[in-house]
Amino acid sequence: MPVSLNPAGRSQPVSGQTRRTVQPGWVRAWHWINVLAVWVMVSSGWRIYNASPLFDFRFDDVLTLGGWLGGALQWHFAGMWLLFVNSLFYLVANVATGRLRTRFFPITVSALVKDASAAFHGRLTHADSRHYNSIQKVAYLFAILDIAVLIASGLALWKPVQLALLSTLFGGYEFTRLVHFFSMAALLVFVVVHVLMVIVVPRTLLTMIRGR
């Protein structure tokens, strides 16, 4: 790595920290705001679900946000702005900086098969955290798409008349409820795997906090 000598004679990376930065500041800010937004949306969403459960179970009230249906709705329809603005920022910044292309692509079938096989044998490496392996790429892209589906299906549930076309695309009001529920469940599956992987490779938590 190119180095320069400072007056004290110690070698230092030319561009300071940025050279070794794994996650730039805007990604870290986005990530933790997203954690907050997703938590608000899921916990208040569970309370709303409880008012008229789709299936034969309810979420324990202790796990929910809002205290009652009206409170949960207030949280949900406030949290939606945080999730929407933060997601929009993430998308625009990722495209504008080229990070979307360089971090998440290319994804090749052969690399995916190789990495999946390595993961299956417990040999998938995370040696260089500046590069995502194929499994990570697919998992993160899945989470991005899933949040997009959550936002779009949420909009269709909120405005089934004004956004009639969107509602129709999701199969009508009642089917949209199922789409919204299962995309929430899918996001939670991602979160569980994501947190398990952080426990396996704790260094990634540091990179998402201090950047390196």
Added chain:
Amino acid sequence: MRKNERHSPMQSHAEDIVRDAKKVLLPRVQDGSRRAFLSRTLSLGGVALLSGCNISDNASVETALTKISRFNDAVQGWIFDPQQLAPTYPASMITRPFPFNAYYGRDEIRQIDGSSYRLEVGGLVMDKREWRLPDLVSMPQIEQITRHICVEGWSAIGRWGGVRFSDFLKLVGADTSAKYVGFKCADDYYTSIDMLTALHPQTLLALTYDGAILPPEYGYPMKLRMPTKLGYKNPKHIQAIFVTNVYPGGYWEDQGYNWFGGS
């Protein structure tokens, strides 16, 4: 939305946290409605979110959420297209039986005497005379099969018939540049809507359900039926209609439901 939603028993640990939080908070607020809001809002989730903040900020959280809800009213008013019609359905898709829903149970359904029924009209209107049921029945009637969506999430398709509300407003000489139309009901329910929705072609003063006189459980003698708004915005057993520029609120809206409540 039923009124009987209650906290289910929480684990003792969670109860301790909530009890402690209430001890800190409740003496600080004097206003009764605020106290009711706080005791409902204080769940473990709410407390967990505020960890790290001063817990007494909860009152400002309430204020912030209310402000965002008012902002969402404005956004929905902006999204609302007066020409956009709600989907209609064939009779074969009507939900049977259509669910009864109110802030009270079936045993409290109001029984209104149609012969002595009088509808009051007030506020910013030219003609404030009272209306009898036959006056409404003699007006042009329309019918529609639309989806009723409840704030709880469920939906049901029903068939309502009656007077187009915009016809009624024109007949009484309502100031259609006013902001709100408010409703007072025989079951002590009250609510209010925006003028644009009041004038929407699918907004009905419903007098019939599924081809028969509106039964008591659906709001005899008359309810306002709007397929462009959630169920709690559709008042039953209407006794008084008034046009105003002063925000009238509503039974659930005053407790925290979003005022616009548009679909």
